Amino acid sequence: MPTPVILEDLQAAFPGWCIWRSSAGRLWATRNGRHLSQHEVDHGLCRTIDADDVAQLAEQLKEQETAEQAL
Structure with missing residues (x-):
C-alpha cells in the first residue's frame, strides 16, 4: 500500500481508527x-x-497493525 497523502486516504486505509487533526495541527x-x-x-x-x-501517522498505524497481527 502506498503511503496515504491526505487524511481521507489514511482513514480509508485504516478503518479501525478514528483519525483527526487537532487545532494545533x-x-x-x-x-x-x-x-x-x-x-x-x-x-x-x-x-x-x-x-x-x-x-x-501512516507509519505508526502500520506498526500497530503489525504488532496486532503478531499477537
Missing part, C-alpha cells in the same frame, strides 16, 4: 470502539497515537 488516531487488554498494551499496542504529519 497535530494528527491523532484512536481505535474505534476497541479496548485493549493489558497483555496487548504490554506488547506494544496503543489506544491512541499521534504524529506530526500524515506519513508519520
Whole structure:
C-alpha cells in the first residue's frame, strides 16, 4: 500500500481508527470502539497515537497493525 497523502486516504486505509487533526495541527488516531487488554498494551499496542504529519501517522498505524497481527 502506498503511503496515504491526505487524511481521507489514511482513514480509508485504516478503518479501525478514528483519525483527526487537532487545532494545533497535530494528527491523532484512536481505535474505534476497541479496548485493549493489558497483555496487548504490554506488547506494544496503543489506544491512541499521534504524529506530526500524515506519513508519520501512516507509519505508526502500520506498526500497530503489525504488532496486532503478531499477537
